[in-house]
Amino acid sequence: MDALESALIIFENRKIDLPLYKHKEKPVENRELTATWDVKFEHTNGDVFEREMRNLIDFKDAEDPAIMNFAGDVTYSTRIENDESFRFITLTEVNQAVSELVVNGQQAGVKWYGNHTYDIRSFLQPGENTIEIKLTTTLANYAMSLKDNPVAAVLTNRYKEPFSAGLTGVELGK
Numbered sequence: 757m758d759a760l761e762s763a764l765i766i767f768e769n770r771k772i773d774l775p776l777y778k779h780k781e782k783p784v785e786n787r788e789l790t791a792t793w794d795v796k797f798e799h800t801n802g803d804v805f806e807r808e809m810r811n812l813i814d815f816k817d818a819e820d821p822a823i824m825n826f827a828g829d830v831t832y833s834t835r836i837e838n839d840e841s842f843r844f845i846t847l848t849e850v851n852q853a854v855s856e857l858v859v860n861g862q863q864a865g866v867k868w869y870g871n872h873t874y875d876i877r878s879f880l881q882p883g884e885n886t887i888e889i890k891l892t893t894t895l896a897n898y899a900m901s902l903k904d905n906p907v908a909a910v911l912t913n914r915y916k917e918p919f920s921a922g923l924t925g926v927e928l929g930k
Contacts (some may be wrong), residue, residue: 782842783873783929791834791926800828800898812925814851817919824918827898832889832923838880841930845887848925853891855923860886873929881907893921898907 766772778930793809805822812832818824847855847867856870857864859879867874879885902908 781843783846783927784787786844786846786851786927786929787842789834789836789926789928790819791836793874794833795870796833797823798831799826799827800895807866812858812923815893816922816923821901825901825921826921827893830893830922832892833890834887835884836887836928838882843875843877843926844929845874845876846848846927846929847889847923848927850891850923851920853893853921853923856890858886858888858890872922889923889926891923896919896921 766774766851778819793812795807795809797803797805797807799805799822803822807820809821809832813823813828815823828879845857845859847857852869854866854868857874857876859876860881862879863874864874864879896912896915899905899908900912900915900918
């Protein structure tokens with residue numbers, strides 16, 4: 757089981773017709789996915805903007821204030837070639853965000869916590885495949901940027917530094 761997962765164990769004198777627990781397969785070997793990403797930012801304040809990223813970055817380190825202070829949904833899109841050497845996608849660091857993976861327009865799953873590894877075998881097609889990773893970030897950095905908002909000031913007064921946010925690594929696994 758992955759971190760923070762649980763299983764219900766039933767002790768019963770009679771036979772109960774339930775499916776047996778199947779252990780999840782995990783990648784045995786990973787390699788970094790290097791790609792150019794089209795990134796769409798949908799801010800909680802209603803602003804929508806797009807950027808192209810050749811490297812995934814931690815938003816707290818961004819030079820662009822719109823990214824550094826971002827809070828909301830961010831969707832990373834790219835295309836990969838299916839060379840049949842991978843079966844999993846692992847988001848190595850999502851910085852406390854909720855992640856959602858879409859492969860070729862099909863929902864591959866949502867992860868709220870723990871290991872953000874997705875089994876994508878049933879979604880891959882021969883040749884080129886479209887990958888979309890959607891993250892829902894925390895409000896912390898945006899709230900810290902609202903200097904004239906007394907409520908935000910109270911909620912963030914103990915924060916000394918911006919928080920890590922955004923997707924900083926993606927791996928393909930066998």
